[in-house]
Amino acid sequence: MDTALKALAEPRRREILKLVWTAELPAAEIAAAFSDVTRSAISQHLGILREAALVIERREGVRRMYRANTEEMKRVRNFLEEYWLDSLDRLRDVAETAEREKGNTNG
Amino acid sequence: MDTALKALAEPRRREILKLVWTAELPAAEIAAAFSDVTRSAISQHLGILREAALVIERREGVRRMYRANTEEMKRVRNFLEEYWLDSLDRLRDVAETAEREKGNTNG
DNA sequence: AACTTACGAAAGTGTCAACTTACGTAAATT
């Protein structure tokens, strides 16, 4: 999970991921979307995304096709939702405890 | 936003943030929750969280009190929700286009 | 005023990360 979050913290990788979310694309086409870095840099980003299981690679002849792994994206999203939620739950608990203690003498 | 996401990518900082989500705590107490690193390391993490606007610092005498900045947390959460959503929207668009093209001869 | 407390800042270290250029390699083409 940490590797996925770290991978997403990099804006370039978020852009790459968006590109392959709805369309399966060959590495060259992904790299072509970024004019300010080399193809090699994008290849390395794809490697990191693949290791974080955020993209799935498929070989098609000489090309390598990439697409987002929506299952893993869901897992990341759920993790974060539970993270916020957990804290909010505790916030609610604290509020309720404070409310109960209003009526007590032993506060 | 990038600094916030990067700050959250570090598990230690997520733990710190959780600690101060519901309770405002002095730096020493936060540091005391982590036995495997020095107080200085936690202080630096707090500095990073503060620069990312994820926590708010308040000085109280010799102590510095920290609490989570829930407004900024919400912003981060919304940013991510829109990120997923944006991609899902495009996915839906693609599906609809494919559906329309089923009935066409010029596919 | 001297001392302690609570903390950040500075300086140093080892590791990782984002890039570049150069090279290697499997699949398709001639």
Next chain:
DNA sequence: AATTTACGTAAGTTGACACTTTCGTAAGTT
């Protein structure tokens, strides 16, 4: 078989980062 295409990998550089130890300093205490 030689060449081209599409791509990853290796090596090297620069900068960031997660720490450590040491030092500085403002606020309370004696």
